[in-house]
Amino acid sequence: MKQPLRGISPLSFYGSAIISIGLIIYASLAPDAAATLFEQANNWIILEAGWFYLLAVGGFVIFLLFLAISPLGKVRLGPDDAVPDYSYSTWVAMLFSAGMGIGIVFYGVAEPIMHFSAPPDAPARSAQAARDALEITFFHWGVHAWAIYAVMGLVLAYFGYRKGEPLVIRSAFRPLIGDKVNGPIGDVIDIFAVVGTLAGLATSLGLGVAQLNATGAYLFGLPQNLETQLILIGIVTILATTTVATGLDNGIRRLSEMIIIVSFVLMFLILALGPTRFLLQALVENIGLYLNGFVARTFHIYAYEPTDWVGTWTLFYWGWWISWSPFVGLFIARISRGRTIRQFLLGVLFAPAGFSFIWFTIFGDVAIWLDLNVAHGSIATTVTENMPIALFTVFEYLPWSTFLAWLTGLLVAVYFVTASDAGALVIAMITSRGEEEPVLWLRIFWALVCGAVAACLLLAGGLGAVQMAAVIAALPLSIVMVLMCYGIWKALNDEVALIASARLQPAPLIPNEAARFWRRRISAIISHPDRRQVDNFIASTVKKAMETVAAELEQPAHIEAHIDNSEEGLRLTINHGDIAAPFVYEVRPVSTPIPAFVLAGPARDGAPRNRYFRAEIFLARGGRGYDIYGYATDQVIADIINHYDKHQYYMALTDSRGKP
Template identity: 55%
Template sequence: MLKSKMNPRVFWGASLIIGALLAAALIAPGASDYAFGHAQDWVIATFGWFYVASVAGFLLMVLWLAIGPTGKLKLGPDDCEPDFPYLSWLAMLFAAGMGIGLMYFAVAEPVQHYAAPPEAEPGTFAAAREGMVITFIHWGVHAWAVYAVVGLSLAYFAHRKGLPLTLRSGLHPLLGRRINGPIGDAVDIFAICGTLFGIATSLGLGVAQINSGLTYLTGLPSNAWVQVGLIAVVMGAAMVSVLTGLDRGVRRLSELNLTIAVGLMLFVLIAGPTGFLLKAFVQNFGLYLDQFFQRTFNLYAYEPRGWMADWTLFYWAWWIAWSPFVGMFIARISRGRTVRQFAAGVLLVPTGFTFLWMTVFGNTAIALDMGVAAGAITQAVQTDLSTALFQFFEYLPGTAITSTLAVILVAVFFVTSADSGSLVIDTIASGGADDTPRWQRIYWCSMEGLAAALLLLAGGLGALQAATLVAALPVRGDHDPADRRAGAADVRRRRRARDRHRAAAAGRAGQAHDGPRPSPGHRPPDRAAWPAGHAGGRRRPDGRRHGDRRGDHPRGRGGADRAPSRLGRLHLAADRRVPAPARPVAAGGARGPAQRGMAPDGSGPGGAPSGRDRLHPRPDRGRNPRRPGQVATGMSR
């Protein structure tokens, strides 16, 4: 019998939902396309402002956590060291965060904005500048801020607080102990479904580009069945990687991925218009900073345009939909780093590399399209996005070599996305466990490949992409206000219980070590009333106990010759008043406060507060209990 380490409700619940959605896409692909497409249009049209505000808020939150005092906090015990070297850590988070998208859109997006910009005249220098700024906005710090928020919250609660590394742990401040119940299971099921379908759509894009490259290099036919065969081959390599674990398979492939990517980018930089690209990189970055706030909050509210829904809002929803997968993976590999190191590494380093990558490929493609290509690259982009990269390589030397490297790079990105996604899904389904059985990792890796293959055959990748974007809406923490109130009440209840436990433990320790010590808000009886031989602490030569700073004055502090303070004088004036007659305590009768040895006002014998009042003094009696000959003044010492 196979050994398992899983949360059965999450494991089999997610499997059931994934199977149902795949069956619906296979049985009625046209209906699913229509339903999910209209749902996507409605969500973006209705909540577009919320997407923009949320992404801006995520960025501000990450910057505040990194710059403030929390930046020194370590994601793990204070003495722990990072699990991975810095370069390996950057390579893994870069491969998981962007991956296939950089290869697919490096040429396609800048050229599309150049051909159809939202404001400038198409095909002009102004359109080229605007297209590069928009590309920087879509692939810059905004995307990584979404990943950083999820990854930072999960890393803190998992590595610092000892909670399981699952998406439900990030909701612990809101839901409290209810994350271990049905609500937490539903959150994890949702995360698994969103992660698997998001990876499946990306795998569909990647395999289409691999097929286009092989068609260009070898004449291999480009159809759905060939792509299914490519999925089987690449997923086989992903299974080998996922079985070797995070430290060997995923880490080594990510390092190989980054090495090939840097080599390909340097080749294009040297073979292309090098001087122009370096100038364009500096100018693109300056324009990005100049238009940062305008593009961050721009919604074209005064002059509505469909371009906003097709591009910016689509990207924001897509990054949010990917955040459970990428955020969990980043959290898993970031143990031992401080919050400031985490934020700087996640926000700045991948963004800088992405800007350079987009400038080298995008500006080179636009320059070639304006010159020797004479619009051929724009035509190729508008015809088929997957062929744009290989059409671009035709205008550079060593076309066969660069196209081969591009196919290898897309395939390795394919494998790293699949194996890291399988590890993340398996971690969620197993309740945060790391050393899960191999069959569970193989199971989820196979599910990813099966979903991508079936959706390619059914033509349902577009519907699945739309469904993923619609599902991104609740990932941002759009919870019911009743849940917030209930979660806050649960937190307050647990804090009160913790305070009572600490106070009771301190009282027991004081009685065992040094006699009955006064609790907060309670003045102990005079020393003269203590029994002889009482272990109240060692006496000093003047007869007072060590640690007793009270003078002989009943209310003052210091020596007996010290004048009482203003507050002490008020208490002296109160002591001269005639006290109310004490109500005798009956020896029998009905059960009540007097039956338990308590005065009618709730205090214990001799005016000492009861256990509850010592923890929560009543405001109408002040902090100090009433003693014979003393009237409560309602004032606190």
């Protein structure tokens, strides 16, 4: 019985599973009562906490822009010598496919035409309504949306790759609550992340199945009803469950690049077949309108003229993005190792948002132009009555409508399966405390739960219930994200002192001895050791070095030093009482992919391993990102003492400035 449950974080897994399965059972057995409960909770949040959503998202934007332009923007998400894993174009493609895929297809026509026909601040179907429609759509899908994702992604990437923490949200709270993140408090934080991700994923799957159903209705005459949508969710869940074993990176890179190409082909065709000059002019004006209203709309909650519009649109979007952020944040953290904070933020905030602006201009403005000049209001009427079929209504007024519909169906289908697959894998990672390759049964379990939650929310009120679930789940998660901002701010301020102490270059302890070990180091560099070899190195060479240093400190200097086998590796702790923070020097076996050029070489023919282990150094404030496997005992001693010397200098700096 123990074997199947290996590889989970018990409290976060069982807590998340109980909440999820409880929701499934409740929504299945009492759909009407569930719909009423969702509606009441949603209305309360909009009335009582809507201001907090707008303030929090506005604060995220300000905070991230400040980080991007500050000297802290030079800090790298990983060791100082790390390089990005992906080219910039591939990285941007993967960002976009993770964050917005299904949504822009569903809302590409629907949102602008809805704001045009029922605007919040202008006469319906007027020129001002058309301008406002695109400005509002840009606002909902632009920098603010990606700021929410960027907060989560930045925090996870910084603590995961710079500090060596697990890739889970609890890691951001270590500067605030210390080692308590490893206990029940951290588990509760992860439960919030899982429940929020499920709600965000259910929203995306609900929109996706509605769009997929509309595609089937247009191409094959499938009925547009709840039964068809539940069948489609079942099919996609089976596909996601089948493919979830491939992991987060396998295939998603190529799918992302392919989908971006298909998206550009679809946009180009609409641009060429529609009113091209008008669309190009509109893009320029839309960007200006967006920039002009950027600050005003950020904090515009209609306090002086209360309206349901802000809850139906802006607060729904902010809730969706927040609840979806653990998935997208973890995904973009995984693909962003090696970039600086400035590169990360400028890329995440502006590149996918720019793509969205082009998409919504082409699809939204062509719908408005056709509705005014050709359709004479029928597009707006159809969208109001049946939002998922909005895009196909526009195709009816363009050449090659069937081909365009097939392209759209391809986009939706791939986005749908990929989102479900990757979302389930991310939840599995959270409930296994950041394991990059969670056990297979855990991935399959969450793939099934994701599909079941989406189906049950559709049963309990259709697409409206799915959208309300995102707004509800986002409230506790938004509070967590505000605290995460404080956590990374505290850690980055501490980074200033760490960087200053790292500049200290003490004289080498054994200037002439290192040459004796160069053959051993070459062997270590090219051997790519397995876990057993690294464990033996730590248990022998590293332990002997730590014991030597500890004995030297304890006997003449009477400084307390002790060695412990931690959960991750072997740790030397040097205590200074209440005067200063303890010095920690820990060596952990860290699993790392074998470089592709090594795997392709003749030495790896036969049955190649995909990963090897490094003996990496971790100090009290995170990993240093280098490998000491193959060091001799004297070299390990020298490394410990050099870091201890820098620790003393760091403590002197923080004492002179006040605690960071």
